[in-house]
Structures are given as structure tokens and as C-alpha cells.
Amino acid sequence: MIPKLDDYKSKWQLESTDMIKPGLEAITNALKLLDHPEKKLQVVHIAGTNGKGSTLTFLEQIARLHGLSVGKFMSPCIVDVHDQIQINGQPISEQELDAIFKVMKKAGLHNRLTDFELLTCVAFLQFARKKVDLVLLEAGMGGREDSTNVIVPIVSIIPSIALEHTKFLGNTIESIAAHKAGIIKIDTPVVIGRLPEDALTIIQKEASEKNAPLRIIGEHFEIEASLEGDSYSNHEKGITISQLERKLPGRHQGDNMALAITAFFEVADHFQLTVETQKLRDGVRAARLPGRFEQVWPNIYFDGAHNPASAQKLVDTLQAEFPNNNIRFVIGMLADKDVATVLSIFETISDEFYFVDFSNERAMEAENMIGISKAAKKCILNKKISDFTHCEGITVVTGSLYLLTELRGRQEFL
Known part of the structure; x- marks a missing residue:
């Protein structure tokens, strides 16, 4: 249950189910009725078992400091439904959510979607209406059949893969990796964290079949911790950035930071931005995320x-x-x-x-x-x-x- 979502559903008499129903047919049909707001967005898509929220938070801060307006769709909520959809760190307001529910009601979405699919539509509509520069989109479950997987991103990110949601995704690392690999798109770069060998093989195969450039931590880029702060190196670009002082502790957060920086280079290329070292440092230092240590x-x-x-x-x-x-x-x-x-x-x-x-x-x-x-x-x-x-x-x-x-x-x- 998503806190306060039912209040809007009741107010607008727009029902959806709280069941989990993997697949893209329902969301695709709904977005067609809404005139495809998702096609108006520039997106970074992320799927994985752990690390999604932290990676997007690092990326959000770095992107905003480089002058981009950033929409972010994450789950679950921190307090209630409003904070799952944010623009430049500000949750969607009651007035904005009311306006979007009015649009969805008029489009005939009653009893067509799950709660998460409905919320995905809300996010796409909000970001399109506000004309944000960049959308950071977190998959809800899996990837291939997740309702967020209806976009073609600038770059995809897979921070980690482990056993989860086995009822829907399968009970092996390989089957779960196959779901996560579904966010990889043709000719679109993908940045990945430290994956189990069985998962890495699946990701590499999918990337090869789709001609998607692969950036792997520990191979194409890496992170090294020291008392003076982390040091990030990107071997392809031939650069090293030192004195990265993050407030999110743990080695795994260093990896998430490195994934975000690597993904931002792809974002910067897309928007023809110059990556500024000090803004990277400031973005890393500013990253905070409720519920992560x-x-x-x-x-x-x-x-x-x-x-x-x-x-x-x-x-x-x-x-x-x-x-x-x-x-x-x-x-x-x-x-x-x-x-x-x-x-x-x-x-x-x-x-x-x-x-x-x-x-x-x-x-x-x-x-x-x-x-x-x-x-x-x-x-x-x-x-x-x-x-x-x-x-x-x-x-x-x-x-x-x-x-x-x-x-x-x-x-x-x-």
C-alpha cells in the first residue's frame, strides 16, 4: 500500500489494484490514452537489487549542480505518495497530483492499472508538464517487465544483482539478471556495478546483442578510498578525480557514487555539457538519502x-x-x-x-x-x-x- 494514494483514487473515483502484475501491455495502452508523455522525456533508467536510490541521489545532485532541472521517480515512499515523485528535490504537491488525476480520469484509466503503473503514469505526466531536463527513473521490480521499461534512456544503470522477488523474477541469479538486463536498449550505454559472475555473463550477452556500450566498475572505471576522500578514475577518459567526500558511508556507497559519476559523463555528452570537477565534488558531498544509514x-x-x-x-x-x-x-x-x-x-x-x-x-x-x-x-x-x-x-x-x-x-x- 502506498500511503495517501488511496485518498486520490477515492476522490477521483479512479480505481487501480495493489496486486503485482508484471508486463508492459497495460502501461503501454494507458500511455497511449495519455498521448505518450514518456516520449517527451530525457531519462536515466536504473534497475538492480540494491543501490538504486543511492546511485540516483548522487546523480541527481551532480546533474543539478551542472544546471539541469531533475525529475526523480523512486520507490518506496519516505513518508507518503508525494515524495516518490520529485523535481529538484521538491515532492509533487497536492494541487499538482489532483490536476494529474483529473487528466487520468478523463483519459479513462479507471480499473486499467496496478497502483505502481498508475503512479508511473503520474510521474511521466508531471515531468512532461514541468518540462524537466532530466528524469531519473527507478524500476519498481525487475526491469524487463516493469512498468518503467517503456522508455529509451540516455544511459541505463545496474548497481547490483542478488536474489529478490523470486516469486516473480525466478529463484536463480541468472533469471533475475535476465529481468534486470531488460532495461538495456539498442545502442544505449549501460553502467554496471560489482555483479556475480553468473549475472555479469547475462548482462554482457544482452549488451552485446543490443550493441550497447558497457561500462563495468573495476574494469572501465574504479574507485579508491583514502583518508583524504575517495578517488575516482575513468580509464576510457583518462581522468582521475580525487578528494571526493561523501556523507553516505560504506564501501558500497563509494561504488554507487562511481556509477553515478560514470553515468553523468554520458548525460553530459548528451546535453553537451562540460563536466566540472568541483561540481562533481560538491554534488557527491551534498548527496543524502533517508533510510540509508x-x-x-x-x-x-x-x-x-x-x-x-x-x-x-x-x-x-x-x-x-x-x-x-x-x-x-x-x-x-x-x-x-x-x-x-x-x-x-x-x-x-x-x-x-x-x-x-x-x-x-x-x-x-x-x-x-x-x-x-x-x-x-x-x-x-x-x-x-x-x-x-x-x-x-x-x-x-x-x-x-x-x-x-x-x-x-x-x-x-x-
């Missing part, structure tokens, strides 16, 4: 680690940032995720867990999570999260971005 109180962090790959990255970051601190987790997860593996990863650095019930139909009950956990100290959360500021050590609230969204709106938890 986000400090909400002095010793309390929110992080939406929801699968084994992101859980391990969170553990690595905690060990690097707080090597001598006690760690405790406040956690709620969706039942269709690999809960047992995620918990086992967190249990390598902590033996103290507080489980949370939250109002998502896919959420696993906190009592069930306690049964899965092997931690010595485990219970259902019975205090406000802010109360942990009085406890020794670091508290990490994690497990699902949907959990973090709900917590922000419920004062009895904060």
Missing part, C-alpha cells in the same frame, strides 16, 4: 536493509564505523523476504533484537520473527525508539523501507 538521533540509525546482500553491507558499514560499540537492532520485515538469512547476518554482530509489527499486509508478525531469531536477548518492541538514546551503544532500525516509512508517521513509536 540515516542518523535520526545521536546514536540511532535508520537503514532499509531488507535482503541478505543489503544486510551484509549494513553489517560491514557498522563494523567500519563503530568497531568498538555494542550494536542492537530494532527490526520489522516483510514475510516474503529471506528473514532467516537476514537475521543470521545481523546476529554476527549483535545479540540484542527488538521486533516490530507494522501495518503492511506482507509484514511478518513480530512474534514469528522472535521464533526465527537465535539471539539471546529478543522481544517485541515495548518502548519508543527515541528511548534508546539513553542506552549505551548504537541502535539500528532496519528490515524494511516500509517499516521506516510507517515509523516516521507514528509518534507513539518515535
